[in-house]
Amino acid sequence: MTTLEDCRALDGQDPLRALRELFTIPPELIYLDGNSLGVMPKAAPERVARAVTEEWGVGLIRSWNSAGWYEMPQRLGDKVAGLIGARAGEVVVTDTTSINLYKVLSAALKVARRHSTGRSVVVSERSNFPTDLYIAQALCKEQGCELHLVEDEDVEAAMADDVAVLMLTQVNYRTGALHDMRAVTQAAHAAGVLVVWDLAHSAGAVPVDLHQADADFAIGCGYKYLNGGPGAPAFVWVHSRHRDEFEQPLAGWWSHAAPFEFTPDYRPAAGIARYLCGTQPVLSLVALECGLDTMLAAEPLGGMAALRRKSLALTDLFIRLVEERCAGHGLGLATPRDHGRRGSQVCLTRSEGAHAIVQALIARGVIGDFRAGDARQPDILRFGFTPLYIGFEDVWNAVEQLKQVLDSGEWQRPEFHQKQAVT
Ligand SMILES: Cc1ncc(COP(=O)(O)O)c(C=O)c1O
Ligand SMILES: Nc1ccccc1C(=O)C[C@H](N)C(=O)O
Structure with missing residues (x-):
């Protein structure tokens, strides 16, 4: 005992x-x-207070440059990258998990269907977190696709000829069951299916290696194991093989190649910046960076x-x-x-x-x-x-x-x- x-x-x-x-x-x-x-x-109250009183209160609009606000999605993204087996420059921290899922699932569907026109199904688990299922339902309706929900043990068997994308959460929110990301991704790829991973309960909780698993797209949450505070921004990653091919459905000006040229025509930014949409929630990003720094403090240990x-x-x-x-x-x-x-x-x-x-x-x-x-x-x-x-x-x-x-x-x-x- x-x-x-x-x-x-x-x-x-x-x-x-x-x-x-x-x-x-x-x-x-x-x-x-x-x-x-x-x-x-512990660092968060003082750091957020400084962002409010000095960076906002005194620096005002200048702080986008002088306090590094403009680069925050990328700077925080690089900190997340180290936790999920991604490389620097491959992750941005922005928007919510649900919104990022909408963006990547839409992009994944378009990439998959461009390569193989007969594919119009998204497969997920019935036990997946409801926001993932709702977003997928809405997107399928919009793109003329179908969502097939299967039991957890039937995922690999569901990889049929008409499947475009497999969308899974790596750690199930209700049971804590963990998928073998590499094995599942390999099985999906062997069947010609792209994979979108939700890392909400993985990032900071279990070792994740997106490159080793050869994953296609991933998103995850900032306020759980990353200790970013209530409603903290989320993150998004895409494999570089899809980099110049994916279309972002929420193509706001922050995803433009040159936002401050203010041109009427949209030109997508190269790389992961394409997943940004509009102006970033700076104070929330400041709080999340404190959480990410606590994760980084575990590195030497x-x-x-x-x-x-x-x-x-x-x-x-x-x-x-x-x-x-x-x-x-x-x-x-x-x-x-x-x-x-x-x-x-x-x-x-x-x-x-x-x-x-x-x-x-x-x-x-x-x-x-x-x-x-x-x-x-x-x-x-x-x-x-x-x-x-x-x-x-x-x-x-x-x-x-x-x-x-x-x-x-x-x-x-x-x-x-x-x-x-x-x-
Ligand atoms: C697997 C999973 N995805 C997404 C979310 C939530 O997304 P959002 O932060 O957009 O509410 C949660 C929990 O809230 C979750 O457990
Ligand atoms: N965002 C929240 C706000 C309020 C209460 C819970 C949540 C959760 O995140 C729930 C979580 N995703 C879950 O796995 O049940």
Whole structure:
């Protein structure tokens, strides 16, 4: 049996432990929701305040040049590139994940159909995050294509002659299941299909190597594991083989080859700048850069490989402690045990009371979240483990609180059964 002392000893030996000091974590809070909104980097308030008072307040329009605002999508993009196996100059940080998905999926469909006119299907998983499915539905309608949704295990078998694009999220938001990006991409390419990856739950959470996987297009989120703050801008990458071929459907002036020539005719920028649209949200980019810098602080300590080792140790420990200490309470496991198939979260299932149990945990200072089940799965209690700031003692304490909530039955109290707008 693992004890609290064992967990403390693991924290004592953790080479990444000092990184926690880069964040503001409210005392007495165990924050297991970094897969929805990451915690605040300590540097952020001062840096954002400086951007407001000096760069905006004093520098005004001059700051686009003098404070480096204009290059921010590329500068931050280069920082993201290192985390996802992309090269400098290949990523821009801009807009939202949903908007970037619209742009890349539209571009991918056009590239695929230009090369092979008989292809008019987008394949995705029924369990994909809904925004991805909604965007794909809208685009398919617009471009006269069809969206085929398949079960997770049927993806490779669905690569038929009429498929243009496979659109997948690498780590499933509801189960934490991780795709082998390289194997799936290879199978798709062998069938003549381009692949769009959503890295919302991957970037900063698991090692990603877009070039090694030979991926085509990727997008991802800034406010989860990259700790960029609420509504932080997202990122977008495209393989250089598509570089001069793709059309950006939201071709605003920031995607123009020379925006400040103000010509009436559109000429797309070369390379990834083509994925920008309009004026960038500078203050949000400033906050996100603080989050990216905390990720970069892990580089000298072993970077993503070390973060991955810790993440797997944390999720292994959580699974083991829940099974040891909360047995008999009807909890199941939706997350794969196999390390090769697991992201950085653990999802427990329960046929009754999952939402109320999460609410009771939040009242005790353990923040996870609830995701409703579907035809194949009961409701889910979801716990994200961001290795930059979660420790082994946190895992122990979270399971202790879960045990107490279940043993006492306090989750059955009426106040825990009220649903708010955001779960
Ligand atoms: C896989 C995935 N894609 C996209 C999103 C969200 O996109 P947006 O930031 O545009 O709301 C989320 C979570 O919100 C997600 O889990
Ligand atoms: N953007 C949000 C705003 C409010 C609450 C949650 C989110 C999420 O990101 C949810 C997340 N994508 C999920 O995997 O469920």
